[in-house]
Amino acid sequence: MHATTSKTPNKSKASFKRLAANQSVWFCADACLKLRPGGTECKACRDACPVQAVRVDAGVVELAPACTGCGQCAAVCPSGALLAEGFDTLLQPLPESEAVPLLRIECSRVPHKLAGKARQLPCLGGISFSALIGLAARNSSAVALVDRGWCATCPSGGGSEPINALVDSVRATLTDIGLPDECSPFVYSLPTPQEQSLPMDVTADNTPLPRRAFFGALLKRTAEAAIAARSPDVARLAVKTTRGALLASPLIHHTRKRMASNLAAIAALTGKPLSAKFFPDISVSEHCLLHGVCAAVCPSGALAIARSGTSAGLHFDPESCLACGLCIRHCPTGALSMSPFGNATALHSRDGKQLNSFIQKDCQMCGKSYVNHGDGDTCPACLGNRNMAQSLFGMSLAESEPTAANLEL
Ligand code: SF4
Ligand code: SF4
Incomplete structure (x- = not known):
């Protein structure tokens, strides 16, 4: 099971910065769960540091001169935001x-x-x-x-x-x-x-290594991540998914996928199927209205909105899920629940799973495609505008608004 090499994604190279001058720990702020918009309370790096050199606070991760370069902060960082030389x-x-x-x-x-x-x-x-x-x-x-x-x-x-x-x-x-x-x-x-x-x-x-030498080393790491990201299951997901994961960090996604690929490689060698218990599991209730907030805040792209023909729904990729809970925290209808360790009796599917499915319709007023919940032929935005017009100017004006059907006449 030997890895091959490939070109390194420039994004990863550009976003790492030395956490402090003359120290050997590097940091990618975009991938830090604490610093991301609407982030978590993660302080794993601070708690792991044996010499209390890491400070994690609102909007800041800092390193004190006491750092010994042991890399224990990077080892526990769930998102791969830290690297030690x-x-x-x-x-x-x-x-x-x-x-x-x-x-x-x-x-x-x-x-x-x-x-x-x-x-x-x-x-x-x-x-x-x-x-x-x-x-x-x-x-x-x-x-x-x-x-x-x-x-x-x-x-x-x-x-x-x-x-x-x-x-x-x-x-x-x-x-x-x-x-x-x-x-x-x-x-x-x-x-x-x-x-x-x-x-x-x-x-x-x-x-500390000079910047060039450090990135020489980093190339090897990210090359492997790129291989994991190109696995066929991810390629299929990219085709299916048309929206969501607005804030997803490629680094976090690749960090998670790399471990899944390694587990899958070992399982392929031993011939034993992978259990779903190695990966988090997300469930969604009937309260989901497919706002897409969860997919937008998911830092790893594990949750996404997948569209196919006239249907759309949430798609979940357990391999890239960090179990960070951001999707649950931000869901406006409380429709999501998570088990950090998936179902021990189920087999893992590298394709992920479709969590739900809704019919998409074209709005009769603006003509744009929207998710229909069986409540008329008008998208929520037009419905909101019409309701506002009704309350401001009365029924007659609201009813006289042009509709797609009227415009075709
Ligand atoms: S462990 Fe990683 S994600 Fe968590 S606060 Fe530290 S750098 Fe950020
Ligand atoms: S817990 Fe939710 S937001 Fe966090 S990585 Fe998993 S799917 Fe994304």
Whole structure:
């Protein structure tokens, strides 16, 4: 399962900025759930930072000089709005010539003579769930995160529990889709005297990269996202969908799709179908009037209005849903409900699902197409205008307004 390369979308490249001068964390404000219009109360990056260097407040995400570049903020960011330098190595498949039965991942405080051919990262705590799934999907080697026993005393550490918890949840997911235990990532405990560790302040990876070098690394990440976005299911969705997702961020969409593609690749290899429980589920009640507010605020494009012939309805793509709840919060009729973990007894469909369907009609007054709820032949805008005219000038004037039918005479 090796990724191929492709041209990088310029949008992703243009929208990332260094979060603070001389720091190695980059930020895409458009993709931040907290900063987006009508956004959520997300503060995951702030809560994950081991040195309290991240400030998340109304309209601002800031980084203090205390940042160690461990990448733990980026690892938990649900939308991919943060990137830390030094983690791009996770996204590169091993060249065939370097194929090894066991791919070791070490932190950058391990001296090179001890690390040998291991891939080194600023901090093992900066590995995200989706990056570890991606590693398992892209490499034919098993993956070992080497725990030297230094985390508890490291400024970025806090013990190895978070790393163990991450690996446990990745292993549980991979077991569920049929990957044999011996092929799943694991923590390899290799206690090593603390005196052999490099001090945090001399780790090469904590030196910020020049902008050009950083984007060289970013290219590899976004190339993979572009591949995920070009998967046939997404292409079909784009054809079907004619409106909605007005504020959707391509970065968020690609971040979510990448993990889904990796899970699907592993499932294809093991031959076990993917369960719907790995993805959020959205339901809609009969109160939906297809205003499209949910699709407009959805940051990932998971909800969209799909039109086909004379019908239109909400379409939901669980693979790109963040379970952020914005659609539910903004729905004017309270018609939506969500389960962050979908139906455990159902199989996942990569095509997503049509949530409802309405008949579209041409308004008898303005001629424009609108969603008809079985209440006459006039669109809501014309109906509103007519009602206002009636209340202002009386019935006769409202009735004398030209209609499409009148104009044809
Ligand atoms: S974790 Fe990501 S989405 Fe949430 S506030 Fe931080 S940068 Fe924004
Ligand atoms: S469908 Fe709703 S919960 Fe899912 S990403 Fe879009 S707005 Fe958030």
